[in-house]
Amino acid sequence: MKKVITSNLDEYERTYNKIRSEPDIVFDHKAFAAGYLSRNNVYIEQYEGTHGEGYVVHLPTVKSNITSGAKNIHLIEYWIVKFKKEN
Secondary structure, three states: OOEEOOOOHHHHHHHHHHHHHOOOEEEEEEEEEEOOOOHHHOEEEEEEEOOEEEEEEEOOHHHHHHHHOOOOEEEEEEEEEOOOOOO
16 A cells, blocks of 8 residues: 655655655656646655665656656656665
8 A cells, every 4th residue: 555645736846856855865767657647636655665665756647748648647756765785
């Protein structure tokens, strides 16, 4: 079950900017997700899976259309916490 950590557009923008500027969080990859997502319904969720732990940022369909041309999908970005090796 996904845990959404943003509840409105302002919170989404602040959290997204914080994630992108955090030195211990790195961009991993992009993917497409099913469903239309408007600018007002964007959200960020916590992620724990194959690639590690971090966040999945759901971008609005308008931004996804630049790449795909489809209106029934949206783009997601995986931002993963990089772990420092201990000696």
